[in-house]
Amino acid sequence: MKLTGGYNIRIAGRPSSTVEVLPEPERLALPLWSRRFNFTELCVAEGDSVTPGQALAIDPENFSVPLLAPRAGTVRLDIAERHVVLEGVAKAREKRYDPRKDLPHAPRELGKGAENRQRLLSLGAWQFFEDAHTGALPDPFGTPRAVIVSTMRLEPFHARGSVQLGKRLANFTRGLEHLQSLLEYQPIYLALPDVDSDLASKLTGTLRGYAWVKIVQVPLRYPFDNVKLLARHLGLKAGDGDPVWALNVDGALAVDRALTLSRACTVRVVSLGGSAVSEPLHVKASTGYPLRELLDGRLTCDRVRMLDGGGLAGETIGPEQLGLDAECSGLTVLPEQAGRELLGFMRPGSDRSSYSRCFLSSLFAPASERHTTGLRGERRPCVSCGYCEEVCPAGIMPHLTHKLLYQDELEEAERTRIDLCVACGLCSYVCPSKIDLCKEMLEGRERIREELHAEEVA
């Protein structure tokens, strides 16, 4: 499949390449959930002292992926609901990883490959992997068809690959080597932007000798970093046998850390961006870092919406979440819309950036806009302008699906292939009628699965 559609939204608050090391907090609050995981099985009790790298809880549904303690401290479970709070946090020497002691359930005689995979899982590196087609956590002991390593994160905003990499190019390539040692002959695809950059030329220079790394050049346009799209682009079709593993730069670095140093991966480079952030940048933070301290003094307004992820596909962080969750790679903070604009639609719009060219700003060089959470218009019937189809990277027709779902034609809607939707959110973004296309597609997909394929699932 050729990569078509896509659009780069010019939103203010792009994180700079600065990576700020945050001060050590006194207390960490580790949420027992994240985007994919639900750490329901606790491994520690109230008042326990833990060492860095110790598992606090595991997710039994996802191959027992652990939630690791980033620092030493005392466990408190009653302070906040669904959080493990560590008090008296201190940096301490990490306990050395010992497969015999740390893996009570593992078979006694583990092969070298299986041992390494178990090590990835126990040291928190496995959680950076995802199944390219389903987005779920793949089986750590399974065999992939291929591995896609993406160096890009194009949604506004996530921690960028180039920033996470920093000066650790050697660690990255070593991570790729470790990754290759887990595989037999399967290829590793490395997705690089198709522009001449320092990073790209360094990477291609270093990897020239690695026959098993195939470099894929991708246009720098959102959402071409999406692994589901990349897998389709590379001809790795869903359901064609083994899964396709996907990971980002942070994942490859975590693999290196776990397998070279046998150290737990609990500290990440996280982006802090969005139009409500005064100085957008990247920070180095551990899981559970208190969000309040993280954002203290960095916001430009009071009423904000905080997102885990970017402005298009990110999820709202509610007030109940106190610390950084285990999977977060970027925090985007948007101002909630406040006040109403007089005759907004008649303004020339030199300060707006729009997909259409209906604003004066399209005459100038691209400028970023201070987006808020405003819907920016009234909900109207679809006028078939076709913008959603133009931007759709999956090559489907959101307007058609919208009409079919509206008429309750589930079978017809299924034929429009909503299952190919990658939930990038661009259709909803560009729609002048402010139809929640992306949400409708996801709900439609769910309904089709429940109502048309109930037997197959059961």
Added chain:
Amino acid sequence: MMKLLQTMLNKARPSFHDNGKLRGLKPVFDATENFFFAPESNTRAAPHIRDPLDIKRFMSMVIIALMPSVAAAFYFFGPRLLAMIAVSYAAGGAVETLFAVVRKEEINEGFLVTGLIFPLILPPALPLWMVAVGVAFGVLVGKELFGGTGRNLFNPALVGRCFLALGYPSMMAGNWISPGSGPLGRLVQYVDASSVDAISSATPLGAAKQGVMTPVPDLLWGSVSGSPGETCAIAIIAGGLFLVITRVINWRTVAGILGSFALLGAVLRHVDPSTFAPVGWQLLAGGLLFGAFFMATDPVTSPVTNGGKWAYAVVIGVATLLIRALTGYVEGVMFAILLANIAAPAFDEVAVHFRLRRLQHER
């Protein structure tokens, strides 16, 4: 000023909402309020940010693009045009509002375009009551009976015009005004059917059937008789290009109509020069340009797929040419577009079929 307006709206709001006395007129209040103040609703879920373009802006672009044509029409045909626009807005707006109130839905902005286009495609001396009847019929039958904006099959303005053309053929064939000239044109002259000296008999296409060819510069500049909006080719092209550049209309439709018209016209002109006028002249005469840029491109009534758009455009181009040359009708754009409107869903169906067949094997 802004504060005052907001206070007034806030004061009026209770009587329109919930159990207020005027709650039936809620759509009217909402439309007024949202006209002045951008709505304050927020996104609920991902994506959390939205493009600044909304339907109000989208439709406003069409109105801006029509301004050169309106200005030219004003110059050539006088202030009566403004009266026609006012009547059209009032009558069409009444129907739109009535339906919004009965259906308890919002008033849609699309009507602002229909209400402006309609008087531009009528003979300039047409009685005002006919303007009212026509636009009311167009909005009612052409749009509201189909379920309102977004669901209509036909271009409402053309339905209204078609109704008048079939119901009052003589009035629609006459009532032309000879264009004004000089620095003031007819800017300060109210000309209607009673001013005998201004009434002219034939539009360029009508005259051509009698063998009188209007010179091309006049067609470009617009100093010819005809519907107020369709005469000045320069103004139409300027407005139309504006819409193409802002991506409000799709270039494929326009290119398809004008391209197929020119291509077939050139071939037929070569075959039978006595029936078919020169292509360049034909492109500029009559309502082809106005239809191609402003009416055929209506996103709702034209196909949404690119393949469908090309087929639709070719039907319009070919049908216009053939109706003009081979039938008793002087102008064919209206029928051609209405005909293609009928076919649009079918074209889409075929294009979607092929598209889905290609998608079938994607995984």
